[in-house]
Structure formats: C-alpha cells, structure tokens
Amino acid sequence: MKTKSMMDIALANDEYYFTGLWSTLMSLLASTPDASNLRIHVIDTGIEDASWERLSIAVAKHPSPPTLLRKVFPPDELDKIRVPGQRYPITKLFLPELLECDRVLYLDSDLLIFRNVCELQAVDLSGYACAAVINEDAGTLDFDLSQKQFQRLNLDPKSNYFNAGLLYMNLAYWRSNDLTNKCLNYMKAHTYRLAEQSAINAVMTDEILPLDKNWNRLANFLTPAEVASPSFIIHYTSHKPWLLHSDSPVMILWRKFTHDTKFSIEPPQDKQSVFDRFNSLIFLRGFAYGLAAVYYACLQKKSEADGYAYAFTYWMMYFSDRENRARDHAIARAKILNTPYAPNWLSGSEEGSITTTPVPGLSTIGKSFIKGERLGVLLRDRGRSRNFIAKSIQVRKEAQLKAFVDGKKQLRVASAKSDIAISMTSWAPRARTLPLVLLSILEQKLAPLTVYVWLAPEDEVMIKAEHKEFFEGYGVEFHVTEDIIPHKKWLPVLELGRKEPFVIIDDDTYYPKDWFSSLVAEAVQYPENILAHRCHRILVDNDHQLLPYDQWQKDVRYDGKASNYIFPTGCGGVMIQPDAIGEDFRRRDLIDKLCPIADDVWLKAAYLQSGFKCRKSHYSFPCLDYPGTQESGLAVKNVDQGANDQQLKDVFDYFDLKLD
Numbered sequence: 001m002k003t004k005s006m007m008d009i010a011l012a013n014d015e016y017y018f019t020g021l022w023s024t025l026m027s028l029l030a031s032t033p034d035a036s037n038l039r040i041h042v043i044d045t046g047i048e049d050a051s052w053e054r055l056s057i058a059v060a061k062h063p064s065p066p067t068l069l070r071k072v073f074p075p076d077e078l079d080k081i082r083v084p085g086q087r088y089p090i091t092k093l094f095l096p097e098l099l100e101c102d103r104v105l106y107l108d109s110d111l112l113i114f115r116n117v118c119e120l121q122a123v124d125l126s127g128y129a130c131a132a133v134i135n136e137d138a139g140t141l142d143f144d145l146s147q148k149q150f151q152r153l154n155l156d157p158k159s160n161y162f163n164a165g166l167l168y169m170n171l172a173y174w175r176s177n178d179l180t181n182k183c184l185n186y187m188k189a190h191t192y193r194l195a196e197q198s199a200i201n202a203v204m205t206d207e208i209l210p211l212d213k214n215w216n217r218l219a220n221f222l223t224p225a226e227v228a229s230p231s232f233i234i235h236y237t238s239h240k241p242w243l244l245h246s247d248s249p250v251m252i253l254w255r256k257f258t259h260d261t262k263f264s265i266e267p268p269q270d271k272q273s274v275f276d277r278f279n280s281l282i283f284l285r286g287f288a289y290g291l292a293a294v295y296y297a298c299l300q301k302k303s304e305a306d307g308y309a310y311a312f313t314y315w316m317m318y319f320s321d322r323e324n325r326a327r328d329h330a331i332a333r334a335k336i337l338n339t340p341y342a343p344n345w346l347s348g349s350e351e352g353s354i355t356t357t358p359v360p361g362l363s364t365i366g367k368s369f370i371k372g373e374r375l376g377v378l379l380r381d382r383g384r385s386r387n388f389i390a391k392s393i394q395v396r397k398e399a400q401l402k403a404f405v406d407g408k409k410q411l412r413v414a415s416a417k418s419d420i421a422i423s424m425t426s427w428a429p430r431a432r433t434l435p436l437v438l439l440s441i442l443e444q445k446l447a448p449l450t451v452y453v454w455l456a457p458e459d460e461v462m463i464k465a466e467h468k469e470f471f472e473g474y475g476v477e478f479h480v481t482e483d484i485i486p487h488k489k490w491l492p493v494l495e496l497g498r499k500e501p502f503v504i505i506d507d508d509t510y511y512p513k514d515w516f517s518s519l520v521a522e523a524v525q526y527p528e529n530i531l532a533h534r535c536h537r538i539l540v541d542n543d544h545q546l547l548p549y550d551q552w553q554k555d556v557r558y559d560g561k562a563s564n565y566i567f568p569t570g571c572g573g574v575m576i577q578p579d580a581i582g583e584d585f586r587r588r589d590l591i592d593k594l595c596p597i598a599d600d601v602w603l604k605a606a607y608l609q610s611g612f613k614c615r616k617s618h619y620s621f622p623c624l625d626y627p628g629t630q631e632s633g634l635a636v637k638n639v640d641q642g643a644n645d646q647q648l649k650d651v652f653d654y655f656d657l658k659l660d
Helices: 015-030 049-060 075-079 088-098 117-122 147-153 171-176 179-189 195-203 224-228 249-260 279-298 302-320 322-337 367-379 383-405 434-442 457-462 465-472 485-489 491-495 515-523 588-594 599-610 635-640 643-655
Strands: 007-013 038-044 067-072 103-107 111-113 130-134 162-170 208-211 233-235 244-246 270-272 421-425 451-455 476-480 502-504 529-532 535-537 566-568 574-576 613-616
Touching: 007 015, 007 088, 007 117, 015 038, 015 049, 015 111, 015 249, 038 049, 038 088, 049 067, 088 103, 088 162, 088 171, 088 179, 088 195, 103 171, 111 249, 162 171, 162 195, 162 208, 162 233, 171 179, 179 195, 224 249, 224 322, 233 249, 244 249, 249 322, 279 302, 322 515, 383 434, 383 465, 421 485, 421 491, 434 451, 434 465, 451 457, 451 485, 451 491, 457 476, 465 476, 485 491, 485 599, 502 515, 515 529, 515 574, 529 566, 566 599, 566 613, 588 643, 599 613, 599 643
Parallel strands: 007 038, 007 103, 038 067, 130 208, 244 270, 421 451, 421 502, 451 476, 529 613
Antiparallel strands: 103 162, 111 233, 130 162, 502 574, 529 574, 535 566
C-alpha cells in the first residue's frame, strides 16, 4: 500500500490578524478535497486560547481533517527586529529552525484560496531556495530596492521581484546556505519598504523559482469578472477586508466567504465606496496631467511631456469609463452574493456564529438593487400615487422620445453589450406606450443583444413610421407573425431556432436603467432555473389542490431559494431558458386549446414538466404600468374574470402536472 505524501503548510499569526487567519485557513481547506495529507503549522505570535479553540473545532469538522499543530513563537523575539507594519510575517524567516520538514508552503493570513495547493507538490525545488510569484505591483527589483543597494549587492535592478505572501520553501536549502541569517543581516544593514520581502528578494535573487501568477493574485489587479469566478489565490495586500468596508467585488467576496463560514464579523469602521468618492478628483488629476504635458512640450522636454500625456490619457479614460466599471462591479457583486462559499462541513456549524449586526453588502447587492423594493411597497396599494408617478414618467419619456426622433438630442446607448436578447409583443391599444417601453430598454446600462417586437398583421400599422425608423436604427427588430396573442412574445423566438437564453417583457411597464443588467447578472448563476424580477407564490389547500389565483401570495420578496411554487410574471422580466420549454409546449394547437391568453400560466406549466424550478431575483422595482394600459390588457380576463384559474386547471389536468 502506497504511503500518502504529507504536505506541510505554515501560517504565522497574532490575535490582531486572527480574522484573516480564519478565512485563509477555511478557504485552504474548502479548496482541498482530501485534507488528511496536510500538516498545518500555525506559528502563534499572540493568538488567544479561545480563538485557537474555535479554529481547532472548525478544522476538525472537515470530512478528512488535516493535522493542525500550534507552535508558540515568543513575541519578544520579533521585538528585536524593527520592521514596518505587522511583525508576524517575519516569522517565515525562522521556519527552517522551527520546523523539521524539508519543504513547506508558507501562506500569509490575508489570502483567499480557490485552488488546491496540493498541486504544488509537483514543483521541483532542487537548486532553489523557494518558489514564488512575480509581484504584480511591479515585477523587478527596482520597485523596492534603491540604486545604492543594487550597487552594494551587485544586483541587476531588472531582476525578478517576488511577492512573499506565498512561498513554497526548500527548508533544507535554506539551512545549508544559512539564508535566515543572511536575510536578518540584510535587514539590519539596509533600509527597506516591505520588511522580509525586501530581504528575500535581495539575498535570493537568483534562487527563487517563478510560479504561475494564479498562485498569488493581488486583489487590486483583479477584474470584476475574475473575482466573480475565482480559480486562483487572492492576496489582499493594500487593504484588509476586515478593516475596510469597500463595495468593490473583491472585498465583498472576502466578506461573503467569511460570512458563509459562520464566523462573526463586525462591520469595519473605515468605509470606502469605489465610485462615489474621488470622481471629481480623478477628473482634476487628469486635467492637471494634461496641463503638465503641454507645459513640458513647450519646454521641448519630450520624455516628460510624453509621460504626462500618457497619464492624462489614462485618467481621462478612467473617468469616462466609470459607468461601465460600475456596471461590471454590479454584475460581479450579484454573482458573488448568489454563490454559496461555505464548505458543507461548516455550513451548519454553530461555532463562531454570525453577529446580529448587519454586514454591509451581504444582505443586499447594493442600493440600486433594493431601491425599487421600498418604492414598490410604498406604491403597491396606493392607486393614486402609482398613477401620479406613472403619468409623470410617461410625460417625461414622451418628451425625450420626441427630442430624440426630431434630432434635438442624441440617445446615449450603453457601450457594454450583452449576448442576451429581449423579446416582447404588443397590439394596437398600446400604440402610445410601446415606444416608451422600447425607449426605456435602449436606455439600459447594459445593452441587450437585440430587441424583438412581434406584431400581428393587423397591428403592424400601430408603429409610426418615424418611431419605427428611429428604433430600428438602434437594433430593434419588428416582426409580423400569426396572432397567438401573448404567446407572440416568446414562441416566435424559439421558432427562429434560438437556443440561447432570452428575456421576455411586457409592453406596458416602465423599466429602470439597471433592470436588465441586474437580471442578466443574477441569471447567469442559475442556468438550471427560471429567474424573474417579479414573482407570485402558488398556494394550495389541505388536499394539495391549487387555490384560486387571486388568493396566491403576490409580488413575493427574495428568499434565495428556487421552487416549483414560484410563479414568474412577465411584467418584471423573465429569463427564458429554451431547454425548459419542451416540444409539446411549442405546439400552437395546444396553446390555442388549453391556454390561449395566459402565457405566464403556459410557461410555468412548461417549466414544471421539464424540471426547471423558478427563482425570484434580488432585484425589486414597482412594475409601474402606464396609465390606461390595464383597461385594455389581458389582466381583465385572466385576473378579474378568473380566466387564469380555468387555464391553470386545463393545463395541469392535460399534462398531469404536480408541484411536488
């Protein structure tokens, strides 16, 4: 029987950094399917016994727990070494004498690990002191060391510069070459910026093996899309997420992971909003660089002028692109907050229970995702208020549309484009509001791939020529199709052969600018579910028979669960998964026979038959319908006159559908 190869891991910590140690260690174990071959050494420079007990209990719950060892390192030993910032990372220099193994993976306590570190055992360290990742901040020695240090140490300033937050160390090599004392002597003789990292790079410049960058990615250099789907190790170098509240995705990822592992975290006192602060200063900074570029150009100092011109271009582009960055951040935050990170063996843990203090950014995606819920609650049962606000929006949108069509104003369409199409239908009584709905779609922060508008032959003339020309200029496609009433909004898209998801909407609703981006952002997380912004909850009696539609729970709030009892409604927007609609549900004869005027009912039945559960999104908005549209809508027959109940019965009976 082959003996399992043990991998030694070392972390060093004091109580001040215990929160970081917890998340680093839990993410390490969550990314290691079989942790039984890990021997984890925690070098204790001041951890409280209660904290250690909590950590030990959590680690022991792993289905294949590692060996966890605590080795106390006297803090007064660190007092002898003057270093800037936290002292605990210095202990990595003492690992050759503290540990008996020949190889060890050292980890800082400000990492989130989304990669199996056991893969590093395949790295050959023969002839090297350690393996590490070239620093993303700046990858050469002149980032940290001075010109005098280069000369004194006979170093090439353009040699690789490594980040010491993750080191796969060859301890046998360190011992035989006395590298610990060499690093300590360097630190006594030189001024330095980054403590032991400076010493390691100066002393071992040719003895460090470069690793792939995904073993140590600096948080500040990650794009929102990368953060939303991490498959690497994240290093929080600049700001510690337990000390700073920031709404950037990478900071929210840390808080979400820590929250999911049932560790008590208090909201940080220091706050920083990525987009709400310093926008004006960014513009002024760029403007100042532009003036400097002109000044040096006049003095014929080309290198200085070119440098400031580059800085001017960078900051102006950074300022002008702020809306796209905000959209990317919102999409990433939505994905992060809808991803469960707690390992199964921790999800039910009572150790380190969550604080009752709300954790910013975890209960909601952000202001733009909850503002509609408050307004919706306010307006839900206030007809006069709803009508007043809807009428005000209608007057404003009509004025905007006229200005755009007349060429007096230019419509600004989002540069960021989704691969998701939007589909809708309309009819003659909605001739006034259809253009307003289309305008609100074109004004979305995330542009759809295209917008389909399906019209019956007799309704083709409802679109004014100037409106049709205007909207077609922005990618809206008007199609004439057989009149299958509300089913025109979805069935013709499938008959085009489209296999990708698409969104269906109603033609009487005002859609806020962040409506589409929030739907897309959340839907990509749940391709096996039908996601909608507005949903009802189906209720049944004691015999498990459907209660009448008007007794269902309407406009439910987000609860984070997918269910067969969730009933999506078109006015909020529904992400249609084509695979959820079987061939029988694409038959026009069956639609006409069983459910001719209730597309929501028919599609819900299709989801039940195909096994797709439905899910209410985080996002809420009041679904304001334009005044006068409901009098001519299908809601009169379906809801007020009970047609939904008859169609529900007919469809459920025909397909023998069950909710459970």
